[in-house]
Amino acid sequence: MEASVLKADKIRKKYMSEKGFSVTAIEDFSLSISENEFVSILGPSGCGKSTFLRMVAGLENGNEGSLTYKDKIIKKQHPEIGMVFQDYSLLPWRTVLDNVVLGLEFEGINKKMRYEEGLKYLKIVGLENFSQAYPYELSGGMQQRVAMVRSLVKKPSLLLMDEPFGALDAHTRMILQKELLDIWEKDKKTILFVTHSVDEAIYLSDRVIVMSGSPGTVKEVIPIELPRPRDRGDASYGKLLSLLIRMLGEEYNKVKPA
Template sequence: MATFEVRGLGKQFPTNPPVYALDGIDLTIEEGEFVVLLGPSGCGKSTLLEILAGLQDKTQGEVLFEGKPVQGTDDRIGVVFQDASLYPWRTVQRNVEIGLEFRGVAKGERREAAGKYLTQVGLAGFERKYPHQLSGGMRQRAGIARALATEPDVLLMDEPFGAVDHLTRIQLQRDLLALWETHRRTVVFVTHDVGEAVYLADRVLLLSPRPGRVFREFVIDEPRPRRRGDISLLARESEIYEALTRIEEQADAEEVSP
């Protein structure tokens, strides 16, 4: 069974005039896949991710999670945003525990789970630190640990590495792939970075400018582990850049047409 099935998805915001964010989105995401949503700013990547997460309602179409309609949030889906959004008054450990706390999990079990996932993301020893005592990359690791602590089947990630420096971003990408290859959770990852998309993904779905549509799908079947700078990966990047150029040319033509 597919993790997500999306058919004829549309999203309209009731502004004046209305904003059509997504139109006619059809896609299927299989269990254990690493799928990247890529496209220019404003194409609806984050909106689509939030609809999959049950954080936004669709305007039209059908969205199924494991064969059932998405209706609000689901404990089996973890979400990681660009801003880790840690509570500043809680320690790192207590931030990671928060989802389990909401579920009523016992204190000792919460502590054990938090320790396990903080170790997995490289934050062992920082349990009693507060968010302001961490670097941006460390805060993002804590956000990932918090999402993992509830042991979701799916991770939805909205540009989670966009706010960190380049070297930290590269390391976080490696760490994420190591976690994914260990547990093979389904991952849907939003980015506007072509190199990041090609390095991480099994498939890249390229969205067109608003209203967002799936302009083209790229299957990234280069073997793992992948090496940055590999000729085959650079060729895939070039292919995607060419498609992005066509999207821009098409959008410019539509703007000038009567």
């Protein structure tokens, strides 16, 4: 296995609710991710999946424990760490290409170079002919491709994805899953992916981290050792699906009102 690039050691994250109560989102959360791994996090709503991702992105800080990237404590946003959110967050007054190269523009990359780089990545996802379109002219799946490319164009070593395909229809979702895997296998990035979909986690991942209900911690780590490309009709795939659904069901039942 490759060297670890991301380590979380006994992370604890608390925040104050709107009513002034202290809420623990994550407790005793430990995780190690190796270089070039594709790791998904599954867990019930409110277990702290997105909170943890935001901490890795440097957008939030923990209260206890340590969180390191390449053995350095994460205190703020890191140039090697990119993030794709569930909502597309595209600027409506900018064209597709200008949305894609926004980060490169902030870095001071000259216009010619950033446009060349942006068009190269748009071509990878089949959107080069829409470079001068505006977000409102695109379907949801196309907008999510743009959001994904906007993170990829900065060439992050670690890509964080927070339910990026959650709002899409099933067919578009499967297409983007395949495109994401194509990019990952070509560029060999490390990807940490949050999802509510058991099927998506199995189809994409090397390992699946199953979180407990709130406060979230690691319930179990499930290696996905199926060959790629994966066959959803395979019996082994079905067994993993049943196992993960049962694990999630146990956590949902714990928080289910009596």
